[in-house]
Amino acid sequence: MNASQSGTMGKVRGVVSEIHDALRPVVTEIGGRAPRASTMARDLGIDQTLTARLLRALRPPDITSVIHEVPSPEGLRIFLAAASRAGLSESCSERAHKAVREFERIISEFPGGRAGLNAAFAGLSPATRDHTEGAAKQSIYKSMSILLGFCCDVSLATFIIRRSTDAPNFCDTAYVLGKYNVQRLRPSHAITMFGRTLLAGSPNDPDSTVGRTLDGRFTEDVGDYLLTNYCSRPLPRMDIVNTTTAVLNVLPEGVPAVNEPVSLVSAQLVRRGSNLASGAHYPCFEGFTPRMPSKILVMDALVEEGLFGGPPLLGTTLHSLNGIPVAPGNPAFHLDEVSLQAPVQQLPRGLHQISTPDIPDYSAMIGDAFASLGWDRSGFVGYRTVVRYPVPVVNLSYWFPKHVAGA
Secondary structure, eight states: OOOHHHHHHHHHHHHHHHHHHHHHHHHHHHHHSOOOHHHHHHHHHOHHHHHHHHHHSSSSSHHHHHHHHHHOOHHHHHHHHHHHHHOOHHHHHHHHHHHHHHHHHOOOOOOHHHHHHHHHHHHTTTHHHHHHHHHHHHHHHHHHHHHTTTEEEEEEEEEEEEEEEEEEEEEEEEEEEEEEEEEEEESSOOEEEEEEESSOOOTTTTTTTOBBBBBBBBOOOOGGGGGGGSSSSSSSOEEEEEEEEEEEEOOOOSSOOOOOOOEEEEEEEEEEETTTHHHHHHHHEEEEEEOEEEEEEEEEEEETTHHHHHHHSEEEEOOTTSSOOTTTTSSTTTHHOOOOOOOOOEOOOGGTTTOOOBBBBHHHHHHHHHHHHHHGGGEEEEEEEEEOOOOOOOEEEEEEEOOOOOO
C-alpha cells in the first residue's frame, strides 16, 4: 500500500470511527443501554431493517465491520430525524449530523460510491470480504440473466484425466459438462449449451485431438454425446453451429419455452490433449469459463493417481485475449487474476462418496462415464471447487504440477 492509499484509508477510518462514536450515545439516549431493534423501530416509527443494521454496525469491535454494516447517509438521516422527534438532545443530534455529512463526503471520493468503499476495506476482514464478494457476484448473476435472457441453477464441469495407454508422455481427458434447470426469460435467441473443440487432425487419425464420444467414436450426431439418462425428458431439439475451431450445440430460438426448465449433460473424450514431458512446471491444465449465468458451479477434476506431482493449483483469471488462461508464474497471471474465494476440496481416493446435493445422481452418472471409458475409478483421486454465482467470462483453471525428479 503506497502513502496515498495509506492516507486515504486512515482518513476513512477516522470518519467511520467518529460515526461510531457519535451514534452510540444517540442509540443509548433513545433505546437505553440494551436497545432492541424491534422496540426502537416501533417507538421511532421507522423500518426495523434500518435499526437492526444500525445496531449491528455499533456492535462489532473492528472498523471494517462498521464500514460494511453502517446504514447509508440517507438512512442515518431518517433515523436521526425520528430520534429528534422522540426527544434526542441537541448536542447528540449536532454531533451525529456532522459525522453523517463527513461520511457522505468520504463516500463520494470513492469510484462507485459506497460499493467502492466497501470493496476497499473488504480485504481486511474475511467476513466482510465474503459478504461483499457474494453480493457482487449475485448482482452480476441477476444482471447477466436479464441481459442474456436465460440462466440456469447449476453448471457442472468435470474433467477425468489419465495417462494415455498408447502414448505415455500424454494424457487423455474426458469432459462431463452439465447445465441444470436452464430457463429462458424471453423467447428470442439461441442458447449455446456445449461445444466440442476441433484442435488438430481428422476423426480417423488416432493422434487427433478431435472430440469423441466416451467410448471413442467420432460422430456428428448431437445426441450421441448426451448422457441421456441424466437429462430431462423429453429431450429438446438442439442445432449444430460450426465455427473454425469448434462445433457448438445450441438450443434454437424458442426452445425451451419461457419458464420451462430443461437439464442437459454432455460428455466427450479428447485423446493426448496434454504433453506430460513438456518443460512447463504445469504441463497440464483444465479450465472452465462460464458463459451461462448460474447460481452454482461445481468443478471436479478426477485424476489418475500418481499422474502429477501433487494437488492442482486453482487459478481464477479473466478470459485471456488469446483464448488460453495465463499460467501461474507468468508475469501476466496477477494482472488477469480475479479475486474469488474458491477453495479446492480433496475428494476421497477411489472416488467414493463424491455425490453433491447440487446435482442429482452425480455419483451414478460419473460411474457410468467411467464404465463407458473402460477406466477403473478406484485408481483415481479427485478435487472439487464449488462456487456460488460464478462470474461469466472469469476462467477457473486447475493447474497440475509435474513430478520433480527425486521428490
